[in-house]
Amino acid sequence: MDWSDRAIVLGVRRHGESSVIAEVMTQTRGRHLGMVRNGKSRTMAALLQPGNLVDVTWRARLDEHLGNFSMEPISYRAAQLMERAASLHGVQALAALLRLLPERDPHPHLFEMLDVVLDHLQTPAEAGELYVRFELAVLNDLGFGLDLAQCAATGSREDLFYVSPKSGRAVCREAGLPYHDKMFVLPDFLKPTSNKAAKPDGLMDAFRLTQYFLSRHVYEPRGIEPSAAREGFVRSVLADFDKLLE
Incomplete structure (x- = not known):
């Protein structure tokens, strides 16, 4: 059996002397693994860099097999992503988020979001905002989405100012003020x-918000550590932002 799709390269690992196991996020079939023969060749190594957009064909005798990938380039953007610390950390952090999802589980909207985020990783404000929205989307797909549309206490959609750490829902300023020290601040852009x-x-408030709910609902229950790349991404984005404001 076989299929073809658009995909974004997430990473590779060695397999034998000349081949690699490639991990990609496909447009319609989710995160998928496959062997790439001669993946260590100069041409294929350049193509298999994280962040590149490719046309991929997967072939295997049975669906449950690892299968083989063949790939053709659509966009070589990995070289550009390597130019800045924020984008280099960012592509690794995004891949780590996608690994929280089951393999071969379709998430077409996350593929589209990933494609957009990767195209903006070199712009600090846009990179940070888009990354946070990607984390929120992953939380939602894992079944732990935040409700930031209206106040959990009053139902109001006006003057939303806090997020409850218990419910993950927005709270308006008046209702949340008595619990100010226990609440997360809802960033204006969200x-x-x-x-x-x-x-x-x-952005700093948003990074704290998503990190808390990812840790509470995903990392701690699974007994895993957050990606170190996320910390590097957050630090680099904020440092680049500060340089722009100087």
């Missing part, structure tokens, strides 16, 4: 009616 761009303080 408010449903906002058209404001992300700023450093808002």
